[in-house]
Amino acid sequence: MAADHILAIDQGTTSTRAMLFSAAGDCDIVAQQELEQFYPEDGWVEHDPEEIWQAVINVCRQVLAQAAKKGIQVAGIGITNQRETTVVWDRTTSEPIYRAIVWQDRRTADFCDELRHAGHETQVAAATGLLIDPYFSATKLRWILDRVPDARKRAEAGELAFGTIDSFLLWRLTGGQVHATDVTNASRTMLYNIHQLQWDEKLLKLLDIPTTLLPTVKDCADDYGKTEPELFGTALPIGGIAGDQQAAAIGQGCIVAGMIKSTYGTGCFMLLNTGKEPCQSRHRLLTTIAYRVKGETSYALEGSIFVAGSAIQWLRDGLKLIKKTRDIEGLVAALPTNRGVYMVPAFTGLGAPHWDPHARGAIFGLTRDTGIPEIARATLESVGYQTVDLMTAMKKDVAAGSWTLRVDGGMAENDWFLQFLADILDMPVERPHNTETTALGAAWLAAVQFGLLPSLTVAAEYWQSAARFTVQIDSDSRAALLRGWQSAVSRVASERT
Numbered sequence: 001m002a003a004d005h006i007l008a009i010d011q012g013t014t015s016t017r018a019m020l021f022s023a024a025g026d027c028d029i030v031a032q033q034e035l036e037q038f039y040p041e042d043g044w045v046e047h048d049p050e051e052i053w054q055a056v057i058n059v060c061r062q063v064l065a066q067a068a069k070k071g072i073q074v075a076g077i078g079i080t081n082q083r084e085t086t087v088v089w090d091r092t093t094s095e096p097i098y099r100a101i102v103w104q105d106r107r108t109a110d111f112c113d114e115l116r117h118a119g120h121e122t123q124v125a126a127a128t129g130l131l132i133d134p135y136f137s138a139t140k141l142r143w144i145l146d147r148v149p150d151a152r153k154r155a156e157a158g159e160l161a162f163g164t165i166d167s168f169l170l171w172r173l174t175g176g177q178v179h180a181t182d183v184t185n186a187s188r189t190m191l192y193n194i195h196q197l198q199w200d201e202k203l204l205k206l207l208d209i210p211t212t213l214l215p216t217v218k219d220c221a222d223d224y225g226k227t228e229p230e231l232f233g234t235a236l237p238i239g240g241i242a243g244d245q246q247a248a249a250i251g252q253g254c255i256v257a258g259m260i261k262s263t264y265g266t267g268c269f270m271l272l273n274t275g276k277e278p279c280q281s282r283h284r285l286l287t288t289i290a291y292r293v294k295g296e297t298s299y300a301l302e303g304s305i306f307v308a309g310s311a312i313q314w315l316r317d318g319l320k321l322i323k324k325t326r327d328i329e330g331l332v333a334a335l336p337t338n339r340g341v342y343m344v345p346a347f348t349g350l351g352a353p354h355w356d357p358h359a360r361g362a363i364f365g366l367t368r369d370t371g372i373p374e375i376a377r378a379t380l381e382s383v384g385y386q387t388v389d390l391m392t393a394m395k396k397d398v399a400a401g402s403w404t405l406r407v408d409g410g411m412a413e414n415d416w417f418l419q420f421l422a423d424i425l426d427m428p429v430e431r432p433h434n435t436e437t438t439a440l441g442a443a444w445l446a447a448v449q450f451g452l453l454p455s456l457t458v459a460a461e462y463w464q465s466a467a468r469f470t471v472q473i474d475s476d477s478r479a480a481l482l483r484g485w486q487s488a489v490s491r492v493a494s495e496r497t
Helices: 049-070 109-117 121-128 137-147 151-156 165-173 201-207 244-251 309-318 327-333 372-397 415-425 437-449 456-460 475-492
Strands: 005-011 015-022 027-034 074-081 086-090 160-164 180-182 216-218 238-243 260-264 268-275 286-293 296-305 342-344 362-364 405-408 429-432 465-469
Touching: 005 049, 005 165, 005 437, 015 049, 015 437, 027 049, 049 165, 074 165, 074 244, 074 437, 086 137, 086 151, 086 165, 109 121, 109 137, 121 201, 137 151, 137 201, 151 160, 160 165, 165 180, 165 238, 180 238, 238 244, 238 437, 244 260, 244 268, 244 286, 244 296, 244 437, 260 372, 260 437, 268 286, 268 372, 286 437, 296 372, 309 372, 327 372, 327 415, 342 372, 342 475, 362 475, 372 415, 372 475, 405 415, 415 429, 415 465, 415 475, 437 456
Parallel strands: 005 074, 074 238, 180 216, 260 405, 405 429
Antiparallel strands: 005 015, 015 027, 086 160, 260 268, 268 296, 286 296, 342 362, 429 465
């Protein structure tokens, strides 16, 4: 039997999954393991890289064992990952010298303020398409070099390696033979020139980052070596890597300029494909690489919301207002209105287009009869309102677009939320038949590399809509809701922005 399936590794912020896909995008087997997060100080978020590594091995072995029982032959591996999360490890032992600093982490906010006040944001934006923010990898990497004993000295001596999670996993999977990343992950470090497609020497000098730390940057569909045979019983080739949001855009079939998707996972990330030329945002969005395949680069505009699904987790695990995440849909559906309650989930600051790392969350409009349903509804609505902020900025930056939003991620299973999203955006919202678009995108990249698919264009033809939500409220109602949101956001904005 021909090897015609792809093992996709989806290493996310709250869990690690392995999924087996056919080239047509059918998902046959899934294994998942939850991931612990650590909060050592206010605004700090960390992961244990060893826990991530062990989870990847566990879920991959589970999927491969089931595949063997079914007689399915695996052609190779595609990887997608939480972006910006930063790891530094010893090249000899492969052991991390510090925990992984997660993309949500805000510890370098003051240093980012210093860089902005010194006038460096124009330089950073021109080279990388990014704004200066703790979100990106560069200042996290510098923090590790400055704070971990002897780290800078060892880095300059070539003893250490830096990578985002994809790069760390690739190093471990190949037994330290391959230190590489793809262009999408590189473009999120705040160190990579997205026009010249190389590490930016001026930014490396500005941030005092030794080049000896950096991985080789490859296309998304490329030869990333093979796994150590003892890991899975055979040496599997690795043929695709992309950061989670770019992978989701591929899995959503958004490979034509003007197509737009939004993923609602831990955070919310909206990508608008802008084609072969980068579009520099005038409204504080990010210009990023969507993907690079067979030597051709496609770009995107991106808006990032730091808290989406994690706000629902907070209701469940922090406040214990709901027992299960899926309970929230029935809870809020019975309410005719939000009763004037607004939540701004700025737990780790506000993302695009506000970019306020010092803002903190708040709930407004509480009265004596406010209960759990109102707070739950305000939490769901906050994600929709933040999406409006992103979409408004995108429409100002790009005159032409499909203006139909394709959605995925855990929150996309909530019909009430998607109807509210269509209403508040004033545009149709589509949920795909296969909502595992992030892992699917990684699988499709690997399938192109291995020759199972001729191109991403052919892959996108497999995309199917499962549900379409259209606008059901009037413009006056929408405007009133948005005025309440804008008032709430203005009240949490920090004076330091």
